[in-house]
Amino acid sequence: MAAAGSPSVFLVSVTGQIESGRFPGxxxxxxxxxxxxxxxxxxxxxxxxxxxxxxxxxxxxxxxLVWNFPIDITFKSTNPSGWPQIVVSVYGPDFFGHDVVRGYGAVHVPFTPGRHTRTIPMFVPESTSRLQQFTSWFTGRRPEFTDPRVVAQGEGREVTRVRSQGFVTISFNVVTKDMQKLGYNVSPSDMQDPSLGPLTEGIHMY
Known part of the structure; x- marks a missing residue:
């Protein structure tokens, strides 16, 4: 049983910027x-x-393309399961002047405190037939997700045909509070280790 006065939740504060993107053409x-x-x-x-x-x-x-667009959010939670991800969608005009999606991508908020930079590979959904591709081009209605949040979820993504297109770079500054008091050790030594899995990077149970 937790000692009287011990925290029941921990906090994760995330600031930073969606710095830039590279989308040739x-x-x-x-x-x-x-x-x-x-x-x-x-x-x-x-x-x-x-x-x-x-x-x-x-x-x-x-x-x-330089955005330097700020992000600033604070979460509270009782356990690391479901650690936040940021989903980025990039849009721009096509030949006819219609706004169309130029890329989707997602990455977990870094699991360890400090400053981090992540480069996200982006992708776009593709039509499944040449007729659909031509119709999409002619009408200006390209395939896109109704809700971009699906990018961060596994369910249903395996049936979507996609094509890689561009990169987005994001900087994060992560501050955590009371994680160690709840039994989670956020190890600074893991901050720059890209080999760690997305659900376990830098988080250890006592």
């Missing part, structure tokens, strides 16, 4: 983000979703 893009998390997690401050400004490449960075 595309320009004038903007991004949206949202967080996906387990049922034991509750946002207590900040924004769960947002939409950036439109940005373009420049002579200084002809292959990079």
């Amino acid at each position: 595309f320009d004038d893009l903007y991004c949206k983000f949202c967080f996906v998390y387990g049922q034991d997690w509750v946002p207590t401050a900040g924004l769960e979703e947002g939409i950036s400004q439109i940005t373009s490449t420049s002579d200084v960075s002809p292959t990079t």
Whole structure:
């Protein structure tokens, strides 16, 4: 039984930026983000979703789109299961001027305190037949997810045909509180180890 006055929840504070993207052949893009998390997690401050400004490449960075779009959110939870993920969707105009998706991607919020940078491979859904591909191009209605949160979930994704397209770089600054008091050891030595699995990186049970 926990001692009197000991915490029953821990806090995870996440700040940072969706810094930039690389989408060869595309320009004038903007991004949206949202967080996906387990049922034991509750946002207590900040924004769960947002939409950036439109940005373009420049002579200084002809292959990079710079957003520097801030993220800021705090969660509370009782256990690490369902650790939050950020889902990023990038959009821009097609040949006819319609806004179409240029990439989806997701990554877990880093599991250890400190500053981290993650580069997310992005992808787009594809039509399953040449007729559908032509119809999508002609009408300007490209395949896209009704809810981008599906990107962070395993169920149903195996039946979706996708194609890799671009990368997005995000910086995180993670602060945790009371995790050790609840029996979780967040090990700073694991901060830069990319070989750790997405559900176990830097989190150990006593």
